[in-house]
Amino acid sequence: MDDKEQKFKTYRSLSNMHNFRLRLFAEGILTGILAGIVISFFRFALSEMEYLRGALYNRLWVSDWSINACWFAVLIAIAFILHKLNCIEPMAAGSGIPQVKGAILGLMKMRWLHILWVKLTAGIIGIGAGLSLGREGPSIQLGAVTAQGVSRLMGRTRMEERYLLTSGASAGLAAAFNAPLAGVIFALEELHRNFSIMVLLPSMAAAFTATIISRAIFGRATIFDIPYLQLLPISYYGIVILVALASGLAGVIFNWGLLNIGRFYSLPCFKRPVQKIAFALICAGILGYFLPEVLGGGNDLINHLAKAPVSLQLLLIFLAGKLIFTLISYGCGVPGGFFLPMLVIGALCGSICAQMLIMLGWIEPAYATNIMVVAMAALFASSVRAPITGTVLIMEMTASYQQLLSLAIAAMVAFVIAELCHSKPIYEELMQRMLHKKAPEPAVLEQRNVIELVICSGSSVSGKLIKDIPWPPNTLLVDVKRGESQLIPAGDTRLLSGDFIYILTATEHVEELTKMVEE
Structure with missing residues (x-):
């Protein structure tokens, strides 16, 4: 479609806004169906890979050295495969959320079909092999490129395509987390930054449709299984503020680590990109024997923390291991996000705070899971700088709707802490660095x-x-x-x-x- 036809179609849409809204709504439903199918397949494949990985390490423990050596050889071979996939489609690398933001602004171009298959393949292989990466960032990009495919196949204008990109991203998060409201709010608050009805209608249609598809396949259960989550007394809200302060600072440290992990990978021993990937996978192989809890996204670790008491020493080991390995995994540049690992780090910070508060006699042990959930929302708000999304997301993922006020307070306090520390929103900063590293083409x-x-x-x-x-x-x-x-x-x-x-x-x-x- 040439520029003249683009302008004509755009003017015609704006002159008949009523029909344009209805068309966007219908296209949002179509996008939600297709994105829901793609993300559901992604979820299923990753869950199967996680099960196989656990079974594999159980076998490796009782196998001789030659079998274990073969596994590390396989990990090195996987590094070469992931490097090759990165070369085929560089825009599929990393989380994918900065790329979607850039595409919505018109500053980046995404080849939807290339990204779709490369992101799926590399995400399943890399996360399945144990890298501490999440499916949520990739799911958002997969939803966005699915929407872009709908737009291109239907011959839509660039303006309409941006609305569909936002709705596809909304569907991606909704299907990945089984959280439709969070999907809509994230798309509006973080990606499009516009709450107009033109953005809201297709985003809601896509998110709710994708959630229906996801629930039809995986059921209605929340991503995090946190029992015994009681209503937090108002007298504990001072504790909520203290936990939010600590988690907000943890979010600042997490962002600093993500933005500076490149310094580590600039060491002379990492002259080629494949060496970075191989190093991360070898770390995953070693951790699989001694600290398997930090592998993959980590939602099972959150469920374990909520159900069984863990010593303070072990919590500190989990936190250090998950934080460092997430930085190593994301820094190597393979497709995969830090969305879920970030929430796991928040949960670990919250569990550590809860243990210390219980030891001081400031809270009852029954409220330890409340503190963990509050810390998750706070760290997310500090890192991403999206407090509304953080509040709604944790509320939906834990089915803790009665915790709305405490979650909102924690997210707000953590947001202020990040602002005072001059920490930049992580996805915004990553997008700016991508643009600085590779300037947009003049044609764009x-x-x-x-x-x-x-x-x-x-x-x-x-x-x-x-x-x-x-x-x-x-x-x-x-x-x-x-x-x-x-x-x-x-x-x-x-x-x-x-x-x-x-x-x-x-x-x-x-x-x-x-x-x-x-x-």
């Missing part, structure tokens, strides 16, 4: 797109006439939506906070325009 920057922005209260354009606003060059304001009314933009039209504006501009101006309407 020159591409003209229609973007939707919302005027924020107190921004530099709020209350100004259109003709008085210093728009970037070659930028055209094509539509203004105020409530249910549509305004034809004119020079003497005054923009108000809450207005949704649709701007035709080159991709290189998107970030500048976003700052104009937000700051």
Whole structure:
């Protein structure tokens, strides 16, 4: 589809907003069905690989040295396979969430079919081999590229494709965590950063449809099985704040580690990318014998912490092992995210805090699991800087709906701690580093797109006439939506906070325009 046809279709959609919304809703349902099937297959494959890995290490313990040596040879062979897959599709490497953010902003291009099969294959192999990576980041990217495939096959415009990318990402998280509300909130709060009905409708349709598909296959059980989660007394809310402070600082440390693990992999012994992957897999092989709990995503470790008491010394070993091995696994660059490992680290921090508080006599042992759940939400909010998502996500994953207030307080406090420490939102910073490392192609920057922005209260354009606003060059304001009314933009039209504006501009101006309407 050439630019002229893109513009014509975009203008036609904006001039008939009612039908456009309904079409997005229907496409969101289709995206949710397809994404739900893809992510459900991904979940099933990873669960089978995890079971096989556990059985394998049980056999290796009683086998002779030659069999064990063969397993390490297999791990090295897997490193070469993963390296080859990275070379085939570099955009499939890592979590995938920064790539989705970049694609929504129009700053990155994703080859949906290549990413789909490479991410599935490499994710199953790498996480199945024991790397401390989660399925959630990959699931978000898999959902997004599934949506992109729907858009391309149906010949949709770039503006419409961005809405579908957001809805696909929403479906990916919802199906991965069996958490539809969290999927919607994450897509709105972290990815699109826009709560317009144009984003909300397809995202909700996709998330709820994908969850139905997921529950039809895996059942209605929550990802985390945490029994005996009681309502936390209000008198304990001071403890919640203390735990949130500790978890917020842990989130800052976690982000620092992720952003600086490249320094470790820049050592002379890691001259080739395959050497990084081989090192991480060999570490996984060694840990499989002595500390298998830190392998893979780690949701079973959270379930174990909630059901059986663990000594403080063992908790500290688990925390150190999971944190260091997650950094090693993510830093090697293979497809896989740190979303679930981050929650596991939060749960371990919470369990350590609970043990210490019980020893001091500040809380009753019955509330230890509450502290663990609160710490998970706090660390997520500190790292990702998405407190609403963190609150809703943990609430849905643990079915602890009565904990809403304590989770929200913890997420808010941890958010403030991260701000005071000047820690940057992890996915935002990873995206910026990717863009800095490899500048967008000139053809991408020159591409003209229609973007939707919302005027924020107190921004530099709020209350100004259109003709008085210093728009970037070659930028055209094509539509203004105020409530249910549509305004034809004119020079003497005054923009108000809450207005949704649709701007035709080159991709290189998107970030500048976003700052104009937000700051």
